[in-house]
Amino acid sequence: MANQMIKTIVLIDDHPIVREGLANLLNSVAIYKVVGEAGTAKDGIEAIRALKPDVAVIDLMLNDVLALDLIEQTTHECQNTKVICVSMHSDAAYAQPVALAGASGYVNKANASKTILDAIDVVLSGALYFPKEVHQNLLNSVRGIKTASTPLMSLSSREIEVLRWIGQGLTKHQIAEHINRSANTVEAHRTNIKRKLGLQSNAELIRFAALNLPSGSV
Template identity: 30%
Template sequence: MIDVLLVDDHPVVRSGYARLLEAGGDIRVAAEAPDAEAGYTAYVQCTPKVTVTDLSLPGSSGIELIRRIRARDTSARVLVFSVHDEAVVVDKAIQSGASGFISKRSAPEVLLEAVRAVAKGERYFSEDVRRVVEHRSPDAEREVINALSAREFEVFRLLARGLSPAECAQMLNLSQKTVANYQALIKEKLNVNTSAALVHLALRLGVVSGTGPTQLLGPKDGNH
């Protein structure tokens, strides 16, 4: 039996995924969580074979959850299940330790196949995600983003959403001085001098959405 942890902020969505997974007969949903913090706690408590997580979560994103889980257990297997499949987002999820990435636009059987593959230690990408990754064009800015560590990317994401360094510090349980140091380092790595330039870069690369201040990889408006 494959024990799975589901992390998604919508209870109805989690319920649907749970029914789908358990209908396969060889998968059991051992725990559910609505955000990254609860997801990490649930992981520690039940140590699932596979963690299935969205990226857009209240507070810290799925990227931060992947980083924390993998920092605790390098053998952990995490599958991302998200509508956000831009190349830079997929790259960062994999760089943070995800074992696979499938789009929420995938057919139901793809989720079952992906969980089984990841549970066996394989990597798995849905066909649409694979196309995005394979056909992306060379991009110097994207390569710079990939040079950011998972923690730097999380601070970048929060700053680009418009949070202040103090708010970032509170959300990530860091000191304001540490976040300020991250902010300076990020601007240096990304070669931007102002907060506005940082936001514009995040918009171009799909790290945040232009449709609202907290759309991509952050609290959602309910649209999947």
């Protein structure tokens, strides 16, 4: 098979065993070649910039941090690289922010060995690979229809990330360090989140976050 038909892939996941399994699976397909791997967002974006792969497969949770910034960086800086996000969480509330961050696909990690090849085929064809309800919400947003299958759907990708840290009991200053923003910015996010979710107090916000975004669920 001609070399120009080979599609290159970079894997970014903080679990070496997961990367090894995916690499073995993908390299078993004649037209796919894993050309790079990384375990952190920093190493991941460097690999993507250097290798300019056709596809970047990115774990949504990297070292306990949502990888939304990495997804946004990749889609902004390397527009020819298609991003597929893998996550332990199958809820569309997580897939929606991933789509808004610019990813072309979203795969449940538990089923990745069965679905990742289909997902890569689909995104390389120029289409999207997301749960059905996410497709509908994206379509509705284009049409100007405001809808959400869950309360979380009303939140932006950054607000989802901030809410998750709130649920883990972090202060606004600690959250600011995690997302590399000021404490005032975090407070603004908290205010917007409460408004969107119809919550009146910080206590209600913490309880909602703890119930809806449990630690380690992504």
